[in-house]
Amino acid sequence: EYEKIAKTLKENDPPIPVAKIDATAATSLASRFDVSGYPTIKILKKGQPVDYDGSRTEDEIVAKVKEVSDPNWTPPPEATMVLTQDNFDDVVNSADIILVEFYAPWCGHCKRLAPEYEKAAQELSKRTPPIPLAKVDATAETDLAKKFDVSGYPTLKIFRKGKPYDYNGPREKYGIVDYMIEQAGPPSKQIQATKQVQEFLKDGDDVIIIGIFSGETDKAYQLYQEAANGLREDYKFHHTFSNEIAKLLKASPGKLVVMQPEKFQSKHEPKMHVLDLKDSTDGSEIKEHVLKHALPLVGHRKPSNDVKRYTKRPLVVVYYTVDFSFDYRVATQYWRGKVLEVAKDFPEYVFAVSDEEDYSSEIKDLGLLESGEDVNVAILDEGGKKYAME
Structure with a gap:
C-alpha cells in the first residue's frame, strides 16, 4: 500500500517524495518527531511536521498529502x-x-x-x-x-x-x-421507580447512595450534585424526585440516604444512614457522610474494589471460599456471620472477607497456603506489614 502511495505521488506535478525510516535504528529522529508507536506517518512541509491520523488507505493518504502540499495550505489553528x-x-x-x-x-x-x-x-x-x-x-x-x-x-x-x-x-x-x-455528564443518575431501589438492595454489590429532593431547583439538589462530582469516579450516585421512593426509604425530600445491599446488612448496624441536607450543609459534610458509611461492618474485599474501598488500615481479612451466588450464599454468610460477631466489638478496625482464590498470592506471602484450614485470617497494618493468625 505504501509503495502504491509512493508511486502515485511520484507521478504528481510536481512530484512529492515518499520516504520511510526504521525508527528502531534512527532513534534520534524518532525522538525528535515524538514517535511513540508504529507505524507513525508524518507529512513534512518546509521541515515542519504535520501529524497524519486518518485512515491508512492509499486514496486518503494521497489526498491529505496533496492538500498539505498546496502552497496556500496553512495548518488549522490549535483547538487547545x-x-x-x-x-x-x-x-x-x-x-x-x-x-x-x-x-x-x-x-x-x-x-x-x-x-x-x-x-x-x-x-x-x-x-x-x-x-x-x-x-x-x-x-x-x-x-x-x-x-x-x-x-x-x-x-x-x-x-x-x-x-x-x-x-x-x-x-x-x-x-x-x-x-x-x-x-x-451529570455525576448522579435519576431513579424514578421503587423497583430500581429494590433491585439495588437485592442484587447490588456496592454501597447504595440516593439523594431525595423535591425538584431540580432544590438548593440541596445542587449541593448534592456538586459534592458528587468530587467522588464520581469512586462511587455511583443516584437521586430521585419520586414520592414513592421517598416513602419506600422512609425519608423526606432534602435527605441523603446511604445503605448497603441486603447481603451486606446485619443486626449489628443500621439499615440506612441518613444525612439531613440543609442550606447550611457543606459539600465536605456530604463527602464525609458517604465515605464514613461506604463499607458495611464486614464487606467483601476483592481485586475489583480493593484499591477504591479497602485502603484504610488496620484491615482484618478473613479468607475462605467466598461466593454470594444463590447456591453458595448460605455457606458464605455462615462464616461472615462469625466475623460480624467479632467486628462489632472492634470499630477501630476494618473487617472484610475475601475469596482465597482471588488472593492466593497474598495468602502465600502470609505463609498460609499450606495451613490446612478452611478459613484463614490476617491483619494488614498501616506500615504495609501483614500478620497471619496462627
Whole structure:
C-alpha cells in the first residue's frame, strides 16, 4: 500500500517524495518527531511536521498529502486554548467543564502528550456543546501553578465553574475524549421507580447512595450534585424526585440516604444512614457522610474494589471460599456471620472477607497456603506489614 502511495505521488506535478525510516535504528529522529508507536506517518512541509491520523488507505493518504502540499495550505489553528494569568479566571469560571493541562516546555512527557491532547481538543470541539481543552505554561505562569498545587508535569485538572478536580483519565486522544464526555455528564443518575431501589438492595454489590429532593431547583439538589462530582469516579450516585421512593426509604425530600445491599446488612448496624441536607450543609459534610458509611461492618474485599474501598488500615481479612451466588450464599454468610460477631466489638478496625482464590498470592506471602484450614485470617497494618493468625 505504501509503495502504491509512493508511486502515485511520484507521478504528481510536481512530484512529492515518499520516504520511510526504521525508527528502531534512527532513534534520534524518532525522538525528535515524538514517535511513540508504529507505524507513525508524518507529512513534512518546509521541515515542519504535520501529524497524519486518518485512515491508512492509499486514496486518503494521497489526498491529505496533496492538500498539505498546496502552497496556500496553512495548518488549522490549535483547538487547545492557551491560558495565562490574564484570562484564566474568565475562561475557567464561565465553563461548565474544561480540562486544563499545566505543562513545562522542556518536559518530555508533556511533549509526548501534546499531539494527543490537541487531537482530543479538536474532537471535543466538534461536540454540542463543545468541551474545551486548555493549557498553561506552568514555568511562565508560576502563580497559577502554585495556586493549584502543580508540582509535576504534565498536571491535568478538570474545572467546573472554576472549581478544580483531579483528572484521573487516560492520556491519549480517544481515552481523553471518552473520559471527558463521561465527566461532562451529570455525576448522579435519576431513579424514578421503587423497583430500581429494590433491585439495588437485592442484587447490588456496592454501597447504595440516593439523594431525595423535591425538584431540580432544590438548593440541596445542587449541593448534592456538586459534592458528587468530587467522588464520581469512586462511587455511583443516584437521586430521585419520586414520592414513592421517598416513602419506600422512609425519608423526606432534602435527605441523603446511604445503605448497603441486603447481603451486606446485619443486626449489628443500621439499615440506612441518613444525612439531613440543609442550606447550611457543606459539600465536605456530604463527602464525609458517604465515605464514613461506604463499607458495611464486614464487606467483601476483592481485586475489583480493593484499591477504591479497602485502603484504610488496620484491615482484618478473613479468607475462605467466598461466593454470594444463590447456591453458595448460605455457606458464605455462615462464616461472615462469625466475623460480624467479632467486628462489632472492634470499630477501630476494618473487617472484610475475601475469596482465597482471588488472593492466593497474598495468602502465600502470609505463609498460609499450606495451613490446612478452611478459613484463614490476617491483619494488614498501616506500615504495609501483614500478620497471619496462627
